[in-house]
Amino acid sequence: MATSRSAPGRRSGMNRRKARKGRPMEGERLELAVEGVAHGGHCVARHEGRVVFVRHTLPGERVVARITEGTSESKFLRADAVEVLDASPDRVPAPCPFSGPGMCGGCDWQHVALPAQRALKTQVVREQLQRIAKIDLDEVAPDFTVEELPGHPDGLRWRTRLELAVDDGVAGLREHRSHRLVEIDDCVVSDEGFTAALRDRFDASVAGLDLVRPSVGDIVGIELPQPKGEKTPAVREIVDTAHGSAEFDVSARGFWQVHPAAASTFLDVVLDATDPQEGERAVDLYCGVGLFTRALADLVGPSGSVLGVEADAEAIEYARTNMGGARHVDLLASDVAKANLGTGADVVVLDPPRAGAGRDVVATIADLAPRVVTYVACDPAALARDLGYFAERGYDVDALRGFDAFPMTQHVECIAVLRPRGEANAS
Numbered sequence: 307m308a309t310s311r312s313a314p315g316r317r318s319g320m321n322r323r324k325a326r327k328g329r330p331m332e333g334e335r336l337e338l339a340v341e342g343v344a345h346g347g348h349c350v351a352r353h354e355g356r357v358v359f360v361r362h363t364l365p366g367e368r369v370v371a372r373i374t375e376g377t378s379e380s381k382f383l384r385a386d387a388v389e390v391l392d393a394s395p396d397r398v399p400a401p402c403p404f405s406g407p408g409m410c411g412g413c414d415w416q417h418v419a420l421p422a423q424r425a426l427k428t429q430v431v432r433e434q435l436q437r438i439a440k441i442d443l444d445e446v447a448p449d450f451t452v453e454e455l456p457g458h459p460d461g462l463r464w465r466t467r468l469e470l471a472v473d474d475g476v477a478g479l480r481e482h483r484s485h486r487l488v489e490i491d492d493c494v495v496s497d498e499g500f501t502a503a504l505r506d507r508f509d510a511s512v513a514g515l516d517l518v519r520p521s522v523g524d525i526v527g528i529e530l531p532q533p534k535g536e537k538t539p540a541v542r543e544i545v546d547t548a549h550g551s552a553e554f555d556v557s558a559r560g561f562w563q564v565h566p567a568a569a570s571t572f573l574d575v576v577l578d579a580t581d582p583q584e585g586e587r588a589v590d591l592y593c594g595v596g597l598f599t600r601a602l603a604d605l606v607g608p609s610g611s612v613l614g615v616e617a618d619a620e621a622i623e624y625a626r627t628n629m630g631g632a633r634h635v636d637l638l639a640s641d642v643a644k645a646n647l648g649t650g651a652d653v654v655v656l657d658p659p660r661a662g663a664g665r666d667v668v669a670t671i672a673d674l675a676p677r678v679v680t681y682v683a684c685d686p687a688a689l690a691r692d693l694g695y696f697a698e699r700g701y702d703v704d705a706l707r708g709f710d711a712f713p714m715t716q717h718v719e720c721i722a723v724l725r726p727r728g729e730a731n732a733s
């Protein structure tokens with residue numbers, strides 16, 4: 307049974323608001339006819355002309371929903387479906403006993419059959435590109451569908467990294483849009499080896515626990531806050547692709563893809579799309595510890611060059627090690643927006659965080675006049691916005707693929723290939 311507790315000194319999202327206009331509606335129940343899916347792990351319904359974003363439901367359902375945020379005057383309401391009156395054929399029993407209204411906020415689609423989860427994500431990407439960038443996927447990528455990653459056909463036990471909160475010595479995950487800790491003794495999307503830590507008790511000084519299952523060696527657990535001056539240990543990750551096998555050292559708290567098949571799948575897709583040629587200049591933005599940088603360097607060879615840019619100085623240090631001293635690779639610890647990317651590039655790969663790259667970075671990339679830009683994106687809304695900026699700069703989408711790198715959650719990874727106008731969709 308899940309229990310919940312409030313973190314000392316923190317207040318839940320519900321208490322945080324000040325001076326709201328209108329009558330608070332939290333806790334009120336509404337009967338709703340659920341319409342389509344929306345970006346963010348919820349569906350849209352309407353109540354007296356207002357949009358209600360409803361979690362724990364599916365398009366086409368009729369539900370009783372309990373309002374979780376909003377007043378009689380707010381533009382929209384948020385709600386959780388607490389009773390299903392007409393169920394969607396895609397509804398399934400949640401594999402996780404801690405998912406549901408008021409429970410762990412880690413997953414969004416536990417109650418949805420996996421193929422239907424991917425169909426929802428496909429729809430969200432389609433809709434974001436259409437609405438934000440006016441890109442019709444039927445024209446640029448008519449077969450677009452969010453694809454399953456290999457290895458975890460039930461969508462469970464894929465997570466190799468987990469950031470837990472610890473309150474009063476007990477580890478757990480937060481409720482959706484709240485600081486409230488939900489105590490859990492297993493996370494079914496995570497590596498089975500993390501369960502022991504979830505059942506452990508911690509010192510009162512521990513506020514968090516980061517768990518990593520690397521591809522080499524045992525699980526690493528890091529209690530937070532780390533003592534001042536303590537170096538975070540490194541873990542080793544192996545990436546096997548059609549282009550060969552490579553090993554990467556990365557800080558146990560640094561960025562690495564969470565799904566065990568993600569790094570190799572994305573690397574293959576990026577290299578196939580980008581097709582770096584010997585002697586070319588490649589630029590890898592938001593390069594982390596050099597997943598793409600290293601392969602680009604191998605393919606352009608010593609007669610070419612690669613520039614990798616990454617804001618996290620520690621990641622850049624690991625990237626240097628991971629490049630094995632290749633002299634045609636330059637690694638820059640810098641905010642991409644402030645970096646000097648030089649003049650001209652043949653290929654650009656970018657893999658920004660959820661906020662995307664933004665107008666200025668897109669303009670800088672376009673000024674390099676690359677023959678191809680490959681954009682790895684973890685947020686379809688930010689991707690859509692940036693694709694709009696690329697279009698303004700004369701770069702159009704040539705291909706788009708989507709991957710279910712986060713089963714049971716709303717998250718989706720997309721890889722867009724852009725080429726100068728007139729060359730896109732030429733093949």
Ligand SMILES: C[S@@+](CC[C@H](N)C(=O)[O-])C[C@H]1O[C@@H](n2cnc3c(N)ncnc32)[C@H](O)[C@@H]1O
Pocket residue numbers: 561562563592593594595596597598615616617618621640641642643657658659684
């Ligand atoms: C999605 S990760 C991609 C990392 C790498 N490409 C990989 O696949 O392992 C995004 C990376 O961007 C870095 N980052 C975030 N904001 C940045 C910025 N403004 N400038 C440069 N790097 C940034 C993060 O530290 C992180 O390593």
